[in-house]
Amino acid sequence: MENKSNEATPQRPEGDRTLDAFLVTMDLNHLIAQVQNEPSWNDSDRNSITIFKSDTMRIVLIGLHEGAELKTHTANGIISVQVLEGHIRFTTAPETVELQKGQMLALHKRVPHSVIALKESFFLLALAMG
Template identity: 45%
Template sequence: MEVKHNDSTINRPWGERPIDAPMVPIDLHAYTQQLMLEESWQKNDRNAITVFKTDQLTIVLMALHAGTETTPATVEGTGVMTLQMLDGDIAFSAGSDTVELSRGQMVVLHEHIPFRIKAKQESVCLLTMTRENNNNKDIPSPLH
């Protein structure tokens, strides 16, 4: 198996990190602290970091400032999405339904259903997107 890394960038200079390997340890606390220290967090309404990525699975840690509202998005392809709250409170809307989520809660959503997120307070969540292995395209992030 080929080990894949994300390289450091001007916006994220802390060096490369593995995003796919036989085993990828993920320190959510450390990544959350990193997100909060980055200039993107200071200047924008959100910040995110991909912590794992393959053709079948993408895991993104997101931090949202209070009042942040994402534009409507959908999970593409043939997969599902989970959004797990690590801290804060959000309103998650999918189709005509809205649920309030707080720390320790999560929601699962199938593909092709429009959704959006509104942070009621500063929030941190873990977005996981899956895709069946019926093609080799990367999973697009619906929140960028």
């Protein structure tokens, strides 16, 4: 397997981090701090960072300020959402659930859903694609 890394950008000048390899480790506390220290966190209602990306799976750390909303959308694969900090409301047409630190959900592909942060929140979004 070829290791895949990202390149440094003005947003993330410390640059290289492995996105795909035989084994990828992730320091979630460090990544949350990184997201909080970037200009995007201060300049908007959210910030995120992709921490794993392969042909069949993506993992994204998403931070939302209180009141921030991810408008209704769908995913082209099964997703899981795991709250690391905070409190979110996750809504689908038939059901709405609230998740706090230590809770998670799974949702099948192409189900319309939205997310709102009831307080400042960080969560992992994992997307598994067929």
